[in-house]
Every structure is written in C-alpha cells, then in structure tokens.
Amino acid sequence: MRTAVALSAWAPLRRPTFRALWIAQFGANTGTWVQTVGAQWLMGDLGGRALQIALVQTAMTLPVFLLVVPAGALGDIVDRRRLLLCGQTAMFVGSGALAVLTAERVTTPALLLGLTALMGIGDALCVPSFQAIQPELVSRAEIPQAALLNGANANVARAVGPALGGALIALIGPAVTFAFNTLSFLGVLLVLYQWRRPTDHHPLGPEHVLGATRAGARYIRSAPRFAAVLARSMLFMLFASGLWALLPALARGPLALAADAYGLLLASVGAGAVVGIVVVPRLRDQLGSATLSTAGMVVFAGAMFVIGVVESVPAVVTALVVVGLAWIGVQSTLNAVAQILLPAWTRARALAYYQLVFMGGQALGAVGWGVLADAAGLRTAFVAPALGMLVGALVSVRALPLPKVRPDLKTVHYWPEPTGRSRLSSGAGPVLIIVEWRVDEANASLFVAAMQHLERSRRRTGATLWGLFQDTEEPTLFVETFIVATWHEHLRQHVERATALDRELEEIARKLTIDGQPAQVRHAVWAESVIRVRSNPR
Incomplete structure (x- = not known):
C-alpha cells in the first residue's frame, strides 16, 4: 500500500495526449451545455410542463443507465479508442438531426426526447471508456489531479455553455444551439482518430461480452471499498439531481428570467468549479477524501435549500457558485478514488457501475423531483432533496468509509502454472x-x-x-x-x-x-x- 503524493493540480496537462483530449472535451462539454439549455428551453416553448422539461435530462441519462454496464464490458474487451469513436459519431448524428429538424420547425416533444435519447446511447458507449483511459494518459500519482481537471473541464464548460446557449437562443433561436453542439464533437473525433493507442494485450484472447459483464458484477460484489464509493455517489446524485432538473422551471417561474439570464445562472455553477480547481486539492490534502466528500454533500444541501426558499436572483447566483464548488469537490474526489481502486483488467466495466449509479440517480431523481414539483410546488421539490442529502451525508460518515491508502493493483503472476x-x-x-x-x-x-x-x-x-x-x-x-x-x-x-x-x-x-x-x-x-x-x- 502506498499513500498519495501531493502534486500540482495542473500536472496532467503536461501529458500531450491528455492535454489535447482535455481541450477537445472542453469544446464538446461546452456544446453539450449549449444544447442542454436549448433543449430545455425548446421543450418549454413547445408547451412542456415541469415534468416534461425534467424529462429532457432523463432522456439523456436514462440510456446511459440502461446501457453503461454492457458498454463497460465492451470497453475492457475491444479497442477503447474505436469504441469511443463509435459513441462520439452517434452523438454527432443525433445532435445534427435535431439541428436540422428544429431549423425546419418540425420538432415535437417526442422527437426532441427521442433524438436526445440517441445522444444518450452514444454517451453510454463513451462514458466508461473515457474514464478507463485516464490511467493510460497520466501516471497513477496524477489520477486525482486528472479527475479534478476533468471535473473542472465539465464545470467550466457549464459556466461558458449555458450563457452562450442562452445568448444564442435570444439572438437566433434553439436550432443554433443544436448546430453548435454538432460541430463541437469534431474536435474529440479528430483527437481520438489521431491517437496511436497501444494495442491491448489479452494473452488468453478477448472475453465475450456476457462473460465480461458477469465478471464485472462479480468484482463489484467482492470489492467493499469500491462499493462504498458507489453508495456515496448514489446518495449524492439522487438528491443533487433535483437542482439540475428543476432549475429551468425555477428560472422561468418564480425568478421570471429570460433565456440569457438562465444561462448566467448555470454559469455561476461553473464559476464555483473554477474556484474548486485551486481549493479542492488543498482541502483534500488537509481533510482526506472521505471528509471532503461528506463536507461537500453538506455544503451542497445548504446551498440547494437557499435556492429553493429564497426568491432573490443575487442570493440564488451566490448559492449556485457554492454549488459548483461543492459539486466538483464531491464528484472529483469520488471519481479519483474509484479509479485508484480498480485494476486494469476490469477498469471500464467496474467504472460502468460508477456511471450507472451516477446517471441512474440523476435520471430517476429528475423524474421523482419533477413529479413532486408538479404535485407540491417547486419550493417543496428543492427543500426535500436538500434535507435528504443531509441525511445521506450523516449516513456516509459511519457506514461508507473511503480508503486512506492506494492499493497496489499492478498485474502480477505469482501462481504456478496449473498442471493438466x-x-x-x-x-x-x-x-x-x-x-x-x-x-x-x-x-x-x-x-x-x-x-x-x-x-x-x-x-x-x-x-x-x-x-x-x-x-x-x-x-x-x-x-x-x-x-x-x-x-x-x-x-x-x-x-x-x-x-x-x-x-x-x-x-x-x-x-x-x-x-x-x-x-x-x-x-x-x-x-x-x-x-x-x-x-x-x-
């Protein structure tokens, strides 16, 4: 067992392939948030209520929830680079089709949800393999920093994308947000195409998908430390999903904001993530992963309570900055611990379960909080998950410990060759x-x-x-x-x-x-x- 070594948060960017892919993913993440604003706002223009607006998020995340486990098995038995290319292409096609249909004014709520789901299928193919290739791009000691940078990437894109999306909607209309997202995939496709990834070595040949899926499930059942990471992620996402699902309804309703102002709300979350790039590594060194994860849940819950109760735009903006800091603190910490706990042979399929609880909690939570909002009002739908997250944080302190050391998981041959x-x-x-x-x-x-x-x-x-x-x-x-x-x-x-x-x-x-x-x-x-x-x- 080895303890973590403190490194600069920027250390992984010295790796050329990681740096190129990180920059390309920033473009794609920005495009995703531009489209998210466009899709949610378009659903409102098409007459959708709070539940239907929340279903836009579900359409993107539910396919990941359903397909990410077999996709993770594929990521361990086929070339991950080619699998990523296939997934990115599917997302490119779905976004492009949505841009054309919206420009022609023939998009319906069903088409909007269906094409968003197609993009979710592409995302399902990519998510576990993107996670699994990180240790191929950086050193083992740099994994926590890489996870933080990837989290910051998504959240800085959250700062840029929504504001840009809101501005594009106000100036041109929702169709241009989908076109922007379509173009954003080209950078990732180019980097993946040019990446000369070493050939996977399977001495006994590749596994079959079904057998590999079973092996992944068997590994998870017998890895209690990894299971604790999964449980913490589920507790966090199940309640945090209410914020992302219902923030558009809050902006259009009690806050009475236009599209560009809604984009600035989400930009506040990204601003908090930028602060997190500097703050989170220091907090992790001082508090440890487990305490930082728990504290982040408590802070997120408090900010979510303020957002739901106080009908003041400055107060909501301030709370969303805090949300961004807490979000990146919890997610980057759990993601780094998950990667550190997994050997190479099962990394993609096990990380698929991490994404399963992440996306599953987001998809199922979005539906549940959307139903609660329609039945009991937005304020209740914000306060209830905030209180639930506080309870989850208390449970995780004693019941879900995280490891304090890094296990040595390099492959070794120590058993003698079996006879016969x-x-x-x-x-x-x-x-x-x-x-x-x-x-x-x-x-x-x-x-x-x-x-x-x-x-x-x-x-x-x-x-x-x-x-x-x-x-x-x-x-x-x-x-x-x-x-x-x-x-x-x-x-x-x-x-x-x-x-x-x-x-x-x-x-x-x-x-x-x-x-x-x-x-x-x-x-x-x-x-x-x-x-x-x-x-x-x-």
Whole structure:
C-alpha cells in the first residue's frame, strides 16, 4: 500500500495526449451545455410542463443507465479508442438531426426526447471508456489531479455553455444551439482518430461480452471499498439531481428570467468549479477524501435549500457558485478514488457501475423531483432533496468509509502454472480448486480472519463459490475450495487478473502456516465436461 503524493493540480496537462483530449472535451462539454439549455428551453416553448422539461435530462441519462454496464464490458474487451469513436459519431448524428429538424420547425416533444435519447446511447458507449483511459494518459500519482481537471473541464464548460446557449437562443433561436453542439464533437473525433493507442494485450484472447459483464458484477460484489464509493455517489446524485432538473422551471417561474439570464445562472455553477480547481486539492490534502466528500454533500444541501426558499436572483447566483464548488469537490474526489481502486483488467466495466449509479440517480431523481414539483410546488421539490442529502451525508460518515491508502493493483503472476492445462479445452468446467494449508492451532483464528480477506480476492478474480474447512482428524489441515465457471476463466486468474494486492493477501495467510510452507493446490474439472470433450474431439 502506498499513500498519495501531493502534486500540482495542473500536472496532467503536461501529458500531450491528455492535454489535447482535455481541450477537445472542453469544446464538446461546452456544446453539450449549449444544447442542454436549448433543449430545455425548446421543450418549454413547445408547451412542456415541469415534468416534461425534467424529462429532457432523463432522456439523456436514462440510456446511459440502461446501457453503461454492457458498454463497460465492451470497453475492457475491444479497442477503447474505436469504441469511443463509435459513441462520439452517434452523438454527432443525433445532435445534427435535431439541428436540422428544429431549423425546419418540425420538432415535437417526442422527437426532441427521442433524438436526445440517441445522444444518450452514444454517451453510454463513451462514458466508461473515457474514464478507463485516464490511467493510460497520466501516471497513477496524477489520477486525482486528472479527475479534478476533468471535473473542472465539465464545470467550466457549464459556466461558458449555458450563457452562450442562452445568448444564442435570444439572438437566433434553439436550432443554433443544436448546430453548435454538432460541430463541437469534431474536435474529440479528430483527437481520438489521431491517437496511436497501444494495442491491448489479452494473452488468453478477448472475453465475450456476457462473460465480461458477469465478471464485472462479480468484482463489484467482492470489492467493499469500491462499493462504498458507489453508495456515496448514489446518495449524492439522487438528491443533487433535483437542482439540475428543476432549475429551468425555477428560472422561468418564480425568478421570471429570460433565456440569457438562465444561462448566467448555470454559469455561476461553473464559476464555483473554477474556484474548486485551486481549493479542492488543498482541502483534500488537509481533510482526506472521505471528509471532503461528506463536507461537500453538506455544503451542497445548504446551498440547494437557499435556492429553493429564497426568491432573490443575487442570493440564488451566490448559492449556485457554492454549488459548483461543492459539486466538483464531491464528484472529483469520488471519481479519483474509484479509479485508484480498480485494476486494469476490469477498469471500464467496474467504472460502468460508477456511471450507472451516477446517471441512474440523476435520471430517476429528475423524474421523482419533477413529479413532486408538479404535485407540491417547486419550493417543496428543492427543500426535500436538500434535507435528504443531509441525511445521506450523516449516513456516509459511519457506514461508507473511503480508503486512506492506494492499493497496489499492478498485474502480477505469482501462481504456478496449473498442471493438466494441455489436456483440457478452454470451455471445460466448472473447475474446483482445492488448496490445502497447514496451520498451527495457535494461529487458527488469525488464519481464518486472513482467509476472509483472501475470499474476496478469489471472488474478484473469478470464483463463484468459496469455502474454508478444517479437517476433523487433522486440526492443522485447512482446506480451501473455490469454483470457477470454466478452465479458461481459471487461467485468466493465473495470467490476467491477479494483482500485487491479491499476492499480498495470500502472503499474509501463508505466513500463518507451519514454517511458512506453501499451500498444496489441486484442480478438478466437472467430469461430464471432460468426458464430453474427449468423446467429441475437434
């Protein structure tokens, strides 16, 4: 385990590919916010009520919620650069079609939501892979800074995009916002096309999508520290989504603002994010990730309460600056911790679950707070999630701890080559692995405790069932068993998935054995699968 090293917040920008992609993404993020203002304002012009305006956000985020997990699996088994190109192209097409239809004045609420959903599908293909390539673009020590810069990128774009979108609507109309967004994708497409990404190395060949998806879910179930990050993100997004979904209705209603003034409201959030570039790294060094995440939720909740209760534009603008600072503090911190906790082999598919709770909380929360706004009024729809976030912050303090050190997750080969490999087909299985440990009775309780941590390691890398037994006749003999779906999947444990952390956990157990002797390992394959293969040779 290694502790974090303090670096300049700007350090990742020294990396040429990261810098080029960061600049291109700023253009795309700005275009997205220009279109967001245009789509929400157009829905209002088309007669949409608060719920329909909120559904614009849902149309963009719900496809991500539904598709991001298989997209994450794809990101781990196909070339991530090509997958990103496909997703960006889909978003380019959706935005372009919306620009043309709106210019021709034939856009309907259904078309607006449908084409926005197409862009959401493209976004679903991109989100986990964009997250997963960050460790390929910067050093491991620079990941927190890269996450902060990426968060700032999106939020500075939030400062520029909405104001620009509001101005474009006021001067020309909503159609130009969609055209601007269409052009903004070209920069990202160009950088991705020119990026010469090293070829992925899969010693045992690429996984199938379904199997890779299962492996990702299995990893998440056996990674409690990563699960804590997911839970914190869900608590935050479920309640924070009310602000983003209902701010347009607040601007058009109680605040009585025009489109350009609404854009300036969102620009205030971006201004807070700019402040966060300087403030957040210092706060993270002083408070730690867990405390900073919790404090950010409390500050966000307080600002959201002010926005919903005080019908004063200066007060709302000030509160939105605070929102931007709290938003980037929470999101960049959780995102950095998520990336640090994941090994390369499962990074995209596991980060897909991070995006699942992020987008899912945003999509489902937007619908829920939209319904509440229609039923009980905007003030209630702002106050209720603010109070909910305060409760979530209190829960996270004790129930959802974040790690204070960075685990060593580089791939290592520390298991000996399994015998009988050449006689079995890759699909033979299930495979039973039997590990015999010799442990002095004085160390038995410590050994059992160590094996509970090793159980998670086995399950993270591929085990579906696990057990530890003590021999009744020889109390010093402990028998560990675990089952892997196929022989090929077990070979992936040997060759592709084991990390230095897994080796460390096994070493802790081994030191408790008699004279530190290594465990004895045997492999057994489901007999019918072996007989079937031998009866039907290729």
